[in-house]
Amino acid sequence: MDKQTALHLYRVMRTIRRFEQRSTTLFGENKIWGTIHSYAGEEAIAAGVCEHLRDDDWITSTHRGHGHCIAKRAELGKMFAELLGRETGYCRGRGGSMHIADTSKGNLGANGIVGGGIPIATGAALTAKQLGTDQVAVSFFGDGAANQGTFHESLNIAAIWKLPVIYVCENNQYAESFPAKKAFAIEDISVRAAGYGMPGVRVDGRDVAAVYAAASEAIARARKGGGPTLLVCESYRHEGHYYGDPRKYQTKEEIEGWKTAFDPLLDARGWIVRDGLGTEAELDAIDRAVDDEMERAVAWAEAGPPASPLKFPEDIYASY
Amino acid sequence: MDKQTALHLYRVMRTIRRFEQRSTTLFGENKIWGTIHSYAGEEAIAAGVCEHLRDDDWITSTHRGHGHCIAKRAELGKMFAELLGRETGYCRGRGGSMHIADTSKGNLGANGIVGGGIPIATGAALTAKQLGTDQVAVSFFGDGAANQGTFHESLNIAAIWKLPVIYVCENNQYAESFPAKKAFAIEDISVRAAGYGMPGVRVDGRDVAAVYAAASEAIARARKGGGPTLLVCESYRHEGHYYGDPRKYQTKEEIEGWKTAFDPLLDARGWIVRDGLGTEAELDAIDRAVDDEMERAVAWAEAGPPASPLKFPEDIYASY
Amino acid sequence: MPPTRVPSSPAAVLGPAAVQETREMFYAEALNDALRLEMQRDPRVIVLGEDIAEHGGAFQVTAGLLAEFGPDRIRQTPISEIGLVGTAVGAALTGLRPVAELMYIDFSGLAIDQIVNQAAQNRFMFGGQARVPLVVRTQGGSGRGNAAQHSKSLEAWFTHVAGLKVVMPSTPADAKGLLAAAIRDDDPVMFIEHKLLYRTKGAVPTGEHLVPLGRADVKREGTDVTIVTWSRDVLLSLEAAAKLADLGIAAEVVDVRSLVPLDKEKILSSVRKTRRCLVVHEAIKRGGYGAEIAAIVAEEAFDDLDAPPRRLAGVDTPIPYAQPLELGVVPQVADIVKAARELVAG
Amino acid sequence: MPPTRVPSSPAAVLGPAAVQETREMFYAEALNDALRLEMQRDPRVIVLGEDIAEHGGAFQVTAGLLAEFGPDRIRQTPISEIGLVGTAVGAALTGLRPVAELMYIDFSGLAIDQIVNQAAQNRFMFGGQARVPLVVRTQGGSGRGNAAQHSKSLEAWFTHVAGLKVVMPSTPADAKGLLAAAIRDDDPVMFIEHKLLYRTKGAVPTGEHLVPLGRADVKREGTDVTIVTWSRDVLLSLEAAAKLADLGIAAEVVDVRSLVPLDKEKILSSVRKTRRCLVVHEAIKRGGYGAEIAAIVAEEAFDDLDAPPRRLAGVDTPIPYAQPLELGVVPQVADIVKAARELVAG
Ligand SMILES: Cc1ncc(C[n+]2csc(CCOP(=O)(O)OP(=O)(O)O)c2C)c(N)n1
Ligand SMILES: Cc1ncc(C[n+]2csc(CCOP(=O)(O)OP(=O)(O)O)c2C)c(N)n1
C-alpha cells in the first residue's frame, strides 16, 4: 500500500471514531433524539471497502450507519445536522441517525430494518448490469442480518444473475444482546457463500489493510462481470448496541479485553509507522485536523434552522 | 431391506400414483374445483421418508401434497371427499387439494405458500424437544422453496437449537416453469446445509431404497437428540406443474425421456424382483388391490354430503 | 391536494383531435399491451417476477414479452418474494423503472416489508433525495376455488401505508391506461388486478393510452343511490344497476379505480346527488377500505344523506374451497340489488 | 356472535368474594407479571423473541424471566422474524402455548405471512382440526424519535384478517389481564402494546387477573360526546376529557381494548346516549381502524346522532424524526379537546 492510501485510510477511520465520540456527547447533552448506534471498533471495514468505490458506486447501510456514510464521503456537517433534526440535515430532519442517505455519493441509505438493505443493493447492482455500466454495489450488514431471509434470497438472486454486488457482513460478534456464537451453529459465516455459488472470503476486520486487499479483489471481479462476493469481516463493537445499552450480556473483562486487543486505529498506527508509511507526528496531525473539522461540522450543524414543517403531499409523494 | 418393507413401500408408491391418476380423471370430469398438483414421479420420496415415521411424528407438506398425505397414512376416501368439496372431507370442503391436513396422523397440513411449512415443522420439532419426547418432524418442500427466506431462517434456528427435524427438499428440477438449473448457481442444493452447521445429504429420489436408507439415518439421529438434517432428493415430476399446465418451458423429448428413465415405480419393481423380495405376480396383485381400494374410496367420497354452510364464529375461531 | 378535475375518457384527456382507435381486448391482453408499449417506449422499464418468462405469467399478462424483450428485461426470479421486490426497489432507486409481479396478493405479506418500510417511506425518510418509480403488480380475489391462501382481497393493507398509491382497475381500458400511468409515475404503486377479470373483454384504445391515477369514473349515472366500488365489483354493480333499473331504481355506479389517491370529490358529489351511498367490495368487511369510504361519506356528507351509508362486503372469514361456500362469502349481484333496494326503501 | 355482556372490573368478573389486592405497577411490569404467572401456571407457555433473554426485551417486559424459567422457555432467537413466528406457529399447533415477541410492529411485515396465511387461517382452512394458541406480542407508536421504521401503528392490518384477534391495552391492569387471557385463548392473538405506555403506572391486581377479550371498558362516563379510542390514546383522551369538563363538556371515554372481537354494543350504547362520536387513534387516518368504527356507528346509529361521526387520527405520513414534527403528526390532547368541542358545537 502506498503512503497516501495508508494515511487516507487512517484519516477516514479517525473521522469515523471521532464522529461517534462527538455524537455520543451530543446525545448525552440531550441534543439528539431517538437512538444512535456507535460504529467505534468497526472503522476498518467501511474505510477499507469504500476506498475502492467511486461516487457513482452504490452502498446500502444499516442502523449502525455513520461509518459507512463517512467512508462514502458524506459531509459531516449535514450528518450532524440530521442528528440534530435540522433542515440542513441530509434528510431535512425527517430521518435521523437510522435514516441518513446521501444519494449524491451513491449512499442509498441507512436502514432501520435489519437486512433491509441487502436486496436494495442487489437491485442497484441489477441497474448497473442492465445499463451496462461498470458500477458496483456494496451492501453492509451485520452478523445478525445474515440470519434474515433477505440475505438468503438476495445472495441467490445475485449469484444466478452474476450481479456486481459485494455483500459485506460485519461480524461484530453480537446482534443486540445475542452473541454470534449462539446465533450460528457455524463458526465462519463466509462458508454460506458456497451455498449460493459465489466466493466467500473471511478477513480480520480490525486490519484495514486486509479489508482493503480483500475488497479490492471482490470489487474488481464485480466490475469485470465476475459476479458477487460474500466478504465477512470479523470485528467487535467497542460500545453497547445503542447509546445507553446496559450490556448485561457482556462482562467488563470481555469488553475491556477486546477494546484493547481489537482497535483498528491503534492497529493501523502500528503498521503505518512500522512500514515507514507515516510518522507518529503525521498521524497526530491527522488526528488534530479531524478534530478541528469535526468541531466546525458540529458548529455548522448547530447553527442550522430546525426541520421545516411537513408538507403534504410533496414530502411523501413525488406527485399526487 | 426385508420383503414386507419393500412391498409396503411399493404399495404406498402405487397408491400415490393411482391417487394422482384418479384425481386427474375427476378433475377432467369437472368434479374438482380449483387446482391440483400431481406428485407422480416423486412417490419414492414421501414413501421412503414416511416409512420411518410414527403417527405421533409430524410432517408439513406443500401444494403438491397428496403423496405426503398418503404416505403418512391418510384415509383415501376423506382425501377424495375433500377434493370433491364434501362435508366428509378432511377439511369439510373448506380446504381443497392445497389444504389437506390430518392431524390425527401428525400431518400438519399441505400449504399453498411455497416455503410456508418449513418453520411450522421447525416449531413442531421444538415442541418435541421442549416436552422431552422422541418425536420428530419432517418438512417436505420443493427446490423452489429452498430459495425462500423461510428455508434459511428455519434451518438456522433448527441448527442452533439442535431440533429433531428433517428438511426434505424434493428437487423435481422445476419451480413452476423455472428450472432449478437457472434458479440456483449451485448444482447440489445439499451443500447449503454446511452454511447452517447441519449434515446435508443428497440422494437419488427415484430410488425408494436410497431415500429410505438416508431418511433412516437422519430420523434416527434426530430422535436421539443429534439435531436436524437437510436431505435433498433428486427427482422429476411426470406431469405439468398443475393440471392443465401447457408446459411451454419443456420439450416433449425432455418430458418423455425423463418419464421413462425416471420412474420410481418401475425402478422399485426392478429391484424387488431382482433381489427376490417379491414376484411380478405379487406386485400385480398389489396394483389390483390398490386400484380396488381407490375405486371404493372415490365411491365413498362421491356419496358424501356437500360441505355444510359456514358457521361464524365456530368455523373461524375456537372462541369469540 | 385533490387532483384537478379532468374528464376521464381517453379522448377527453388527449383532446378531441386524438380520438383513438379501439380494439376488443381481454383485460389480460390490455395489461400486456400496456407493458409492451411502455417497454418499447422506455428501455428502463423491466419486469421481474415468478413464472413470467416462457410461461407468460400465471394469468398470461406477460405472454410474448420474453420473445420481444429477452430475458434481461423479462427477469424471471426464483421463488423469493422479498428478494425480488427488494431487488426491484433497489433498481427503482438507481435508475430503472421496474414492474415487479407478485403472483397472488396472498403472497404479498412475504414482501410487504420492502414495499412499506423501504419503497413507500423512502422519499419521506430521506428528505426527498430519491424517487421510487416502482410498480408492484399483483392480483387478488376469490372465484376460482383456490381457497384461503390464493383468494384474499388485501387492498386495505396497502391503503393504510403512507407513501404508496393503490390502483384497482375494473375494465380492460382502465387496466391498460392505469398500468401505463403507474409505470410512468415516480412513486411506488400497488397495482391490483382481479383473477376473474383477466378473461373479461372490452374496447381498448390501441395506441398510447393513459388514465391518470386519482380519478374515479362514473361507470353508470343514476339518481337514487350511489354504489361506490372497484375492481370486479364494478361489473357486478353494473349488472345490479341494470336489474335495479327494471325495479325503477336508478343507481349510479362510481368506479373508484384508484384507492390512493382517492377521488373524494367525485364520490361525495355523487352521494350528495343521490343522497344514498352503498359501498361494495369483496374484501372482508372488518377493516376493509369500504369503511374508509363510508366514514368519509358519513363525516363529510352527513346532512345530505337520507339513509345511513351502508357497506356490502365479504364475510369475515378466510375464503373456503367448495364452490357454493366460496360464492356465499363475497357479494353477488343479487346481494347488491337487495342492499340497494333496502337502502332506497329505508 | 357478540360477546355476552359481563361487567368488566376484575372484582365483578371474579365475584365479590374475590376482591383482589392491588399494587402500583408500570405497564411493562404488569405484562411481565402476566407472563410470569402464566409460565408458572402452565409449563407449555414459552416465550420466543429477539433480545428477550439477558437483556430482558427491548422494553424490559421479559426482565428476570430467563433467571426464573431458563433458556428453554425464554428462547432467544436470531434476527429471523418469519422464522421465529413460524416456529411459534408450529409449536402452537403441536402442544405448546408460545408467546412470540416482535420487537417493533414495524417489523411485523417480515412475519405477517405466518401470522395470516398460517396461524389465522389454520382453523378454518383445515376444517377445525387444530387450535393455534399463539400470542404475538409487539409494540407500536411514535414518540421516541425512532422515526419511520420504528414508530408505526399498524393494528388496522391485523383487524382485516379473518381468524385473528387483536388486543391493545391502555392501562397496566388491562395489560396484565388481557395478556393472561390472550395466552389462555385458543386462537392466535395479536397483542399490541405502545412504547410510551411501558413507563406509565397504575394499580394492578397482584394475583391471577384476567380481562376477557372482546369487552370494551368505559374509562370515564359522560353525556355530551363519546370518545372511542384505544391504547395510549385512552390516556390522552382522559386528559382531554378532564379539560373538556372544565369547559362544561362531559365526555365519555370508551376504551375499545379489544379491536377484534369488537364490543360493538358498548360503543353503540354510549353513542346512542351522547349522540356524538369521536374516534381517536394514532395510526394514520386513511384505512385506519377508526374508519371501521365510524362506519359502524354511522350505519347502526345514524338516527341517534346529532352530528357526523368524526375521526381524529394520525396524518397520512411516515413518522418523522425531529421531535416537533413527530409530535405534530399524531393527535395530542389539545387536538382531542378541539375536535370534541367542534363536534359538540357543530
Ligand atoms: C427486522 C428487524 N428486526 C429487529 C430489529 C431490532 N434490531 C436493531 S439492530 C439489531 C441487531 C442487529 O445485529 P447485526 O445485524 O449483527 O448488526 P449490529 O447491530 O451488530 O451492527 C436488532 C435485532 C430491527 N431493527 N429490524
Ligand atoms: C409464496 C409463494 N410464491 C409463489 C407461489 C406460486 N407457486 C405455487 S407452486 C410454485 C412452485 C414451487 O416450486 P417447488 O418449491 O420446486 O415445488 P414443486 O411445485 O416443484 O413441487 C409456485 C411458484 C406460491 N404458491 N407461494
Ligand SMILES: [Mg+2]
Ligand atoms: Mg452484529
Ligand SMILES: [Mg+2]
Ligand atoms: Mg420443484
